[in-house]
Amino acid sequence: xAGVVQSPRYKIIEKKQPVAFxxxxxxxxxxxxxxxxxxxxGPELLIRYENEEAVDDSQLPKDRFSAERLKGVDSTLKIQxxxxxxxxxxxxxxxxxxxxxxxxxxxxxxxxxxVL
Amino acid sequence: AQKITQTQPGMFVQEKEAVTLDCTYDTSxxxxxxxxxxxxxxxxxxxxxxxxxxxxxxxxEGRYSLNFQKARKSANLVISASQLxxxxxxxxxxxxxxxxxSKLTFGKGITLSVRP
Numbered sequence: 001x002a003g004v005v006q007s008p009r010y011k012i013i014e015k016k017q018p019v020a021f022x023x024x025x026x027x028x029x030x031x032x033x034x035x036x037x038x039x040x041x042g043p044e045l046l047i048r049y050e051n052e053e054a055v056d057d058s059q060l061p062k063d064r065f066s067a068e069r070l071k072g073v074d075s076t077l078k079i080q081x082x083x084x085x086x087x088x089x090x091x092x093x094x095x096x097x098x099x100x101x102x103x104x105x106x107x108x109x110x111x112x113x114x115v116l
Numbered sequence: 117a118q119k120i121t122q123t124q125p126g127m128f129v130q131e132k133e134a135v136t137l138d139c140t141y142d143t144s145x146x147x148x149x150x151x152x153x154x155x156x157x158x159x160x161x162x163x164x165x166x167x168x169x170x171x172x173x174x175x176x177e178g179r180y181s182l183n184f185q186k187a188r189k190s191a192n193l194v195i196s197a198s199q200l201x202x203x204x205x206x207x208x209x210x211x212x213x214x215x216x217x218s219k220l221t222f223g224k225g226i227t228l229s230v231r232p
Contacts, residue, residue, distance in 0.1 A: 003160075042120070042207050042222030043161070056219060089159060101149035101168055101211055105220060107161035 002026065006092050006106035012114045014056050018080035021111045025073065025094030032069055033105065036093040043091055049075065050097060079113075087115045118142065120124035120208050127228045129198045136183070137193040137226050139208030147213035150191040151220065152182070156204040162208075167191055195228075203230045 005024040012018050023107050026031050035043035047063065048056040051072040060067065064083070069075040079086055089112050093105040121140045129135035141150065152164040167175045167182045175182045183192040197203055209222045 040224065042209070042224050044222070045219050048219065068226075091159075091161065093161070099218065101147065101213060101218075102166050103211070104151075104163050104166070106163070107153075110159040112159070 004092055004094050004106055006090075006108035006111055008111055009109065010112050010114075012116065013082055014116050015084055016081040018078065019082050019113060020079075021077045021090050021092075022091030023075045023108060025075070025092070026106055028096070029094035029106070030072070030097035031095045032075050033083070033093040033095075034075070035093065035107075035114075037089040037091055038112070039088070044078070082113075082115045084115050087113055089113070096110060118223075119221045120126035120210055122226050124226050127226055128231060129195075129202075129228065130231050131199055131200060134194060134196045135198055135228065135230045136207075137185055137195070137228065139191045139193065139223060141189050141191060141208070141210050143189075143210065143212050145212040149211045150182070150184070151209040151211070152180070152191075153207045153209060153222075154202075154204045155207060155225070156201075160216050161207070165193065198230045200230050200232060203228060 007022050032049040034046040037043040047060045047067050049069045067077045089110040091110045093107045095103050095105050132170045148169045150167045153161045155161050165175050165177045167184050174184050179193045179196045205225045207222050207225045209220050211220050
């Protein structure tokens with residue numbers, strides 16, 4: 001079974017430029033998550049999808065961040081325009097979505113973003 | 117207040133010895149789940165072990181065990197017979213039973229280095 005696939009692995013951009021990250025979850029996983037991990041910190045949730053619906057986007061900075069999950073499979077996270085403080089690792093995760101306490105998240109390798 | 121606290125500085129252990137990684141948590145919810153994830157330098161978060169708040173026994177998964185002390189609100193990870201491949205960041209996380217917006221909250225992580 002293929003794991004969560006993310007691309008690109010690394011991205012370097014200048015501030016004020018747009019950037020997009022792509023995620024393909026594990027087949028059959030209904031729930032998809034985007035997390036941001038700052039250097040030396042744990043991941044923090046940005047947005048959670050149940051199929052096509054964004055059910056928790058309370059931590060997503062909506063002035064510059066947007067996300068979509070068309071057809072309930074792949075997802076794209078976009079930043080426009082990027083700021084220096086956006087430099088971080090952006091992790092995508094997926095889970096089956098039965099909402100039990102023990103529901104495991106499966107993570108991709110992340111996209112490391114550097115904003116210059 | 118921090119929901120998950122991991123305060124140990126970088127940890128070092130000799131190969132084949134056991135090591136304990138500390139985690140304390142804060143919740144008023146009687147129903148919650150605790151997780152440990154490993155993040156090697158490749159960036160992917162790997163699930164290690166899960167403990168439910170109502171589980172009677174401490175969780176074990178191969179060389180990993182969880183020392184769950186509910187009254188003290190601690191959930192320490194014990195790795196037995198350390199291997200060089202155990203060198204990584206380790207994150208403690210908690211899911212509280214908060215309904216539709218239940219999410220996994222991570223601590224800041226602990227760096228473990230295994231010496232040959």
